[in-house]
Amino acid sequence: MPLGTLDRSPPPFFRQGPSALTKLVLCSALALVLMVADSRFKLMQPARAALALVLQPVQRLLLTPVDAWETAGDYLRGTKRAMAAEDQARRLLVEQAERLSRTASLQAENDRLRKLLGLQPALAVPAVAAEVLFEAPDPFSRRVVIDRGATQGVAPGSPVINEAGVLGQVTRVYPLSSEVTLLTDKDAAIPLLNERTQMRNAAAGRADGSGMELRFLAANADVKVGDLMTTSGLDGIYPPGLPVAKVTAVERRGDSSFAQVQLAPIAQPDSARHVLVLQPMDRHIAAKKEADVAAAAEAASAAEAKAAARDAKKAARAEKAAERAAAKASGGAP
Numbered sequence: 001m002p003l004g005t006l007d008r009s010p011p012p013f014f015r016q017g018p019s020a021l022t023k024l025v026l027c028s029a030l031a032l033v034l035m036v037a038d039s040r041f042k043l044m045q046p047a048r049a050a051l052a053l054v055l056q057p058v059q060r061l062l063l064t065p066v067d068a069w070e071t072a073g074d075y076l077r078g079t080k081r082a083m084a085a086e087d088q089a090r091r092l093l094v095e096q097a098e099r100l101s102r103t104a105s106l107q108a109e110n111d112r113l114r115k116l117l118g119l120q121p122a123l124a125v126p127a128v129a130a131e132v133l134f135e136a137p138d139p140f141s142r143r144v145v146i147d148r149g150a151t152q153g154v155a156p157g158s159p160v161i162n163e164a165g166v167l168g169q170v171t172r173v174y175p176l177s178s179e180v181t182l183l184t185d186k187d188a189a190i191p192l193l194n195e196r197t198q199m200r201n202a203a204a205g206r207a208d209g210s211g212m213e214l215r216f217l218a219a220n221a222d223v224k225v226g227d228l229m230t231t232s233g234l235d236g237i238y239p240p241g242l243p244v245a246k247v248t249a250v251e252r253r254g255d256s257s258f259a260q261v262q263l264a265p266i267a268q269p270d271s272a273r274h275v276l277v278l279q280p281m282d283r284h285i286a287a288k289k290e291a292d293v294a295a296a297a298e299a300a301s302a303a304e305a306k307a308a309a310r311d312a313k314k315a316a317r318a319e320k321a322a323e324r325a326a327a328k329a330s331g332g333a334p
Contacts, residue, residue: 049175053175056176056177063133127277128153130147130274130276130277131147131273132145132146132272132274141186142181142184142188142205143179143181144168144180144182146177146178146180146275148277150173154173156170158170158277158280159237159242160278161275161278162274164266165243166231166243166265167183168188168269169237183245184209184212184265185205188204188205189203190202190203190204193229193240194227194228195228195230196224197222197223199221199223201214202215212263213261214259214263218258218259219256223261225247226246226247227246228246229243229244229245230244233281244266245265247263248263
């Protein structure tokens with residue numbers, strides 16, 4: 001039989017529908033549509049929250065061996081570390097005793113100055129304590145996951161701090177957990193105030209995630225290595241006066257009108273274990289204003305009630321006096 005007459009097409013038994021290239025194109029188009037829809041309309045946010053809620057026990061279960069190993073290691077090294085920590089705490093206590101005595105007088109003086117200048121007293125921002133569970137598995141961002149969510153009152157945009165300073169900001173909230181974007185993330189930004197010169201500027205995370213930098217700072221700006229940067233409070237989110245970073249390098253080039261200023265965050269995110277989630281300042285101020293308005297309305301209603309009671313008493317006394325005068329007039333008539 002001539003070879004040209006042979007049928008080289010596969011038998012029907014091995015035909016499996018569309019080709020692999022067609023499946024790849026369809027799946028890629030579907031993935032692109034889902035990504036655009038999630039970015040524009042947040043369609044996958046409920047599904048993501050439900051998935052995070054379902055995976056929360058699994059994550060905690062998977063972290064159990066790691067926590068057990070760390071606990072065992074801490075127990076074996078605990079005595080020596082505890083003694084060293086106690087000695088260090090005693091030294092710090094002695095060093096801070098004098099500083100604490102000065103703090104009380106400075107606080108009293110500050111309160112008197114605020115009253116004299118008619119300034120608004122410092123706000124006590126509500127906070128929620130949380131623990132860092134793990135770092136988000138995303139190589140292109142700097143985020144951590146904490147064990148507090150919407151159930152505990154955490155809201156998107158809440159500042160996150162530890163004992164050293166500002167760590168970042170809550171960017172995604174689930175029912176029992178939240179994602180915190182660190183200040184070193186390339187998409188993070190925060191308004192700052194130079195404590196030495198009182199100059200305001202904005203800092204953002206570097207592209208490689210290794211630190212922060214001041215952007216659009218004039219080349220002749222008064223900034224030096226070692227300057228402390230704190231929150232300015234102008235954004236309505238971060239309370240003013242919180243330490244954020246220190247200047248580590250200043251580079252001024254003749255061919256550029258802007259200076260390159262590198263910052264190092266004071267709060268180290270890699271060593272943070274316990275944090276505080278603060279309520280955003282704008283919400284706190286709004287709640288305080290509502291409480292003040294409600295208190296003023298209540299005081300006004302109480303004053304009106306007291307005034308009405310006094311008027312009623314005066315009217316009753318006047319009526320009794322009129323009755324007595326009428327009785328005397330009727331008794332003295334012939």
